Amino acid sequence: MRHTVSPQGRRRWSPLVATVLAVVLVASACTDDNSDPASPDQLADGMSHVSQGLPADPGRAAEQLVDSVLDDSPERAAAAAAELLRRSGLPVVMATGPVVAMPDALVLYDSPVYAELIPALVTATRARDRYTVDQVATVLTSVGLTTRNLTFAEVTTALADWGKTDGGQPVFATAAAAVRALSGRRGQVLYPRADEATTYLDPLQTVLVVAHATSRFGLVTGANPTPKALGLLDRLVGTGVAYAEDEGGGPCAAFLALFETDDPVVKANSDFLKDQLKDRMAGAVLKEGAKEVFDKFVEAWGKAGASISAMMLMLGARLQLTADKTGTHYKHQAGSKAEHVTLTALATFDIQIAAKKLECYALAGVSIPKAGPLEGFTIRWSSDQDQRGTIQEGGNAHLITVSADSAKVTHGARTGADGKATLEVKPPVEDPPGAGSELKGWATYTASLDKENFPFELGDIFSVLGGPFGFAVAKSFDLVKDVLTRAGLPSQTITIAVDYHGSDIIVAKGHGTVELILARIDDVYVDLVSCTGIAGPFTGTGGFGGSTTEWIRTARLLGIEVPDGGAGAVAELSFPTNPAADNQFLIMKGAGGKQFIDGVLSFYPPASTTQVVYVKNSDVWQVGRPVGELEILIAGNSNLFGALVFPVVRVTADPRCKAVKYAYDNA
Amino acid sequence: MPTTTRKASVLAVTLSAVLALAGCTDDEPTPGAAGPGPDSGTARVSVTGYPGLYYDESAVAVLAGPSGQVQLTGAMACPDLDAMLSAGQWRTIDRITLPAGVAGLARLGGVVPGLLLQRGDGLVFVAFEGVGELCTGTVTQVQRDGIALTGPGFPGSATGWAATTSCIRVNADRLNVGVYFDTADKIGGVVNTPMVSQDGKYTVDGASDDLGLTVLTHASHVLEVFGQAYAAGGAVEGVTMRILRPGPSFAGTATVEAGEADRPHGTISLSGLADAETGAEASVTLPFSCPAVQVMTTG
Numbered sequence: 001m002r003h004t005v006s007p008q009g010r011r012r013w014s015p016l017v018a019t020v021l022a023v024v025l026v027a028s029a030c031t032d033d034n035s036d037p038a039s040p041d042q043l044a045d046g047m048s049h050v051s052q053g054l055p056a057d058p059g060r061a062a063e064q065l066v067d068s069v070l071d072d073s074p075e076r077a078a079a080a081a082a083e084l085l086r087r088s089g090l091p092v093v094m095a096t097g098p099v100v101a102m103p104d105a106l107v108l109y110d111s112p113v114y115a116e117l118i119p120a121l122v123t124a125t126r127a128r129d130r131y132t133v134d135q136v137a138t139v140l141t142s143v144g145l146t147t148r149n150l151t152f153a154e155v156t157t158a159l160a161d162w163g164k165t166d167g168g169q170p171v172f173a174t175a176a177a178a179v180r181a182l183s184g185r186r187g188q189v190l191y192p193r194a195d196e197a198t199t200y201l202d203p204l205q206t207v208l209v210v211a212h213a214t215s216r217f218g219l220v221t222g223a224n225p226t227p228k229a230l231g232l233l234d235r236l237v238g239t240g241v242a243y244a245e246d247e248g249g250g251p252c253a254a255f256l257a258l259f260e261t262d263d264p265v266v267k268a269n270s271d272f273l274k275d276q277l278k279d280r281m282a283g284a285v286l287k288e289g290a291k292e293v294f295d296k297f298v299e300a301w302g303k304a305g306a307s308i309s310a311m312m313l314m315l316g317a318r319l320q321l322t323a324d325k326t327g328t329h330y331k332h333q334a335g336s337k338a339e340h341v342t343l344t345a346l347a348t349f350d351i352q353i354a355a356k357k358l359e360c361y362a363l364a365g366v367s368i369p370k371a372g373p374l375e376g377f378t379i380r381w382s383s384d385q386d387q388r389g390t391i392q393e394g395g396n397a398h399l400i401t402v403s404a405d406s407a408k409v410t411h412g413a414r415t416g417a418d419g420k421a422t423l424e425v426k427p428p429v430e431d432p433p434g435a436g437s438e439l440k441g442w443a444t445y446t447a448s449l450d451k452e453n454f455p456f457e458l459g460d461i462f463s464v465l466g467g468p469f470g471f472a473v474a475k476s477f478d479l480v481k482d483v484l485t486r487a488g489l490p491s492q493t494i495t496i497a498v499d500y501h502g503s504d505i506i507v508a509k510g511h512g513t514v515e516l517i518l519a520r521i522d523d524v525y526v527d528l529v530s531c532t533g534i535a536g537p538f539t540g541t542g543g544f545g546g547s548t549t550e551w552i553r554t555a556r557l558l559g560i561e562v563p564d565g566g567a568g569a570v571a572e573l574s575f576p577t578n579p580a581a582d583n584q585f586l587i588m589k590g591a592g593g594k595q596f597i598d599g600v601l602s603f604y605p606p607a608s609t610t611q612v613v614y615v616k617n618s619d620v621w622q623v624g625r626p627v628g629e630l631e632i633l634i635a636g637n638s639n640l641f642g643a644l645v646f647p648v649v650r651v652t653a654d655p656r657c658k659a660v661k662y663a664y665d666n667a
Numbered sequence: 668m669p670t671t672t673r674k675a676s677v678l679a680v681t682l683s684a685v686l687a688l689a690g691c692t693d694d695e696p697t698p699g700a701a702g703p704g705p706d707s708g709t710a711r712v713s714v715t716g717y718p719g720l721y722y723d724e725s726a727v728a729v730l731a732g733p734s735g736q737v738q739l740t741g742a743m744a745c746p747d748l749d750a751m752l753s754a755g756q757w758r759t760i761d762r763i764t765l766p767a768g769v770a771g772l773a774r775l776g777g778v779v780p781g782l783l784l785q786r787g788d789g790l791v792f793v794a795f796e797g798v799g800e801l802c803t804g805t806v807t808q809v810q811r812d813g814i815a816l817t818g819p820g821f822p823g824s825a826t827g828w829a830a831t832t833s834c835i836r837v838n839a840d841r842l843n844v845g846v847y848f849d850t851a852d853k854i855g856g857v858v859n860t861p862m863v864s865q866d867g868k869y870t871v872d873g874a875s876d877d878l879g880l881t882v883l884t885h886a887s888h889v890l891e892v893f894g895q896a897y898a899a900g901g902a903v904e905g906v907t908m909r910i911l912r913p914g915p916s917f918a919g920t921a922t923v924e925a926g927e928a929d930r931p932h933g934t935i936s937l938s939g940l941a942d943a944e945t946g947a948e949a950s951v952t953l954p955f956s957c958p959a960v961q962v963m964t965t966g
Binding site: 057059060063156159160161164177180181183184187188189190191192193194195199604605625626627629645647 | 713718719721722723724725727728730740742743747750751753754755756758759786787798801
């Protein structure tokens, strides 16, 4: 196949790319702005450096580039991001026209990325700006790819298998591996059952996903771009909504000479683009019998560039979220304010870009807004907190807003002249104070710029161009406005540690019927609780139900000596535990003191998280964190099928543990 | 009538670093990342020893065992744990799912639900087991060498893979080993081999009902079609299924190499097998490796 791409990394730069870089160097030499720490020539040089030593496998190379984006110096991180975008098929271009770098073979020609905006993309990604999966789905709907928003499950299903096909395009493998690796670095996995509230896409992931879902593909050619003086006719040449045929051969047209879109290989070989993200998404939707969702996907053609460029430009609107303390404790005395936490959101427009105006490509005609604090903008606040239980008067949150600030949560907070907005929150008061174990919780606060506000008026940033291009500008404007107002801006979060006193409640509970091939034993059970953590003591009951007759019959089959007596039996249990070992405990002996029912408590190694999950135990759902396993043994043996193994769960409330009361004061 | 003993402790699992900390810091302050809640670190959370095999906070325990074995326990159903592990950088090569309600009995025959995952040259099998309302996925490396199938229609010495799915010790002298395997010739299957130990040597008990060898000639993925056949109770379209039983000249040996007693590994050699339908003779040689052994005692 003529256009089979050689493994990336085998050669660091193709002759074509080297040529393009040379062009960039020439072009940048003509500029008078050398102060920009991430100027395009430095970016190109950095891309060359970060490529050195990368693995040949596209996925592994992408992982290393992701590490570089997140960990290296800002300059090197920007270079790594640019190289990652290039290897993912996205051309890197300058706002004035020259092409910084082209992909090796397959190019997403609708999605050139402005080199000048890459530092902002990196900053926002490292700062953990986030788009929910639904926000990204909204972008895909806004550009016309889908007729309704894809669900969380559909998007994550598509991403899970994307770019893993044998012989697939390296740009798919690179982009897909990068998206997964970026989530992996946050301890997240994109799969349908992942927590929708906390699993998100960062800006770099969003650019890759939107570009790959909506762009058309071309093949990189060997033509050398020749920049010429920029004329009015060049301004809208490029991709995006205002796509137009090049006639002038100016700087904006240089990009068009670097690829072809009607290559016979692409047309003749349906497998050439197999594994592309759009098809993955369509496949995920198709599983649910909703093929019509993609019926109008051609409407998205040409819109990717404007969408991702506008989103990247908006990343210049920085929200920095800080707190006057990283952790607090429940109050021991009503009226105290020492435990209060003040959150401050600082909104600025702070994009480091030399250009005053974007001359070419999808946002041609857009003026770069002035940097500075964003005054009078609305900050929206929300919080996500682990489950405290329901024993607290007035709610179960670790932190709530002080009454004076309650309106800021419901209506938003306006930034002042310094671009700042604050929110004061407080924990409840313990009663009695300081009693019990010290427990750990957390509260995460999210701040976002109101989606009705933008750091500038959209109409102001689009220069008025007359003539035949006015319509194209208007189309770009409409698209960008629609995408941004529907998807909104990325948000920022901060997590506050909250310690408090109370019972550290561990519940080990389960019951089941022993099903063997020829025998059945009715209900055996254990119900234990520790109010002082996994070291115990655990107290409770254990035993069996069912009729003695049944037990005798099955016990004979099993060679078990059941206790004498009536129907069922119950034993009171109390024993300490060693968290580092299996803890076998006697539940009850059989006739003649022979071994009958025992249990084993074992605990997992200490985990790095206390995040609660939903745990199903004996058909009852619990909210808590599994910390170990309880196993019931019959005659010293246990069930090979695991039917008598149950989760041991740390929970927040149990009637057998003394409750510390918590109530909010009026401070 | 046998009773069973499930010994999790037999696994002798050791505590490993739950988080594969990448040791990274951002240059810019990221105040939002502080604290113990979700999204609280910059670590890439991969299964230790298997970069790119990601897990999230739903995994409540991750324990590294011998021979590269890792157990993940998730507060979720097994299909969800399957989805999480297959959503990382590893590619799903094959997958076997079983009908609800048969997992326990199937396991006794070496048939377990699982995933075959590949990344580069790495190939691992993940066996799933519902443990109460949790699910445990056991990640083990598959074996690539020493596979041979001889007889009419068989490839002889073959390239492929073999994954040990279950090792159950019955009393002190008997070891049942289940193995999935497949070859580049698209002939694979599942074998359950009862071995009897005497004087340090293992022979295969050809008279045992536990001995079973199912060979599938297929066009796609052996685990997928075997799962379909298991659910359907017979062969599925496009797949030739052969049941091999000990014939008149049956001989079976198992070479168990020196090593720790609770982690036997070696080679199973079965000759004189007969096709239950045609009577054609066949021989099979497969590697096996038990990173853990469950113990079953007779009552």
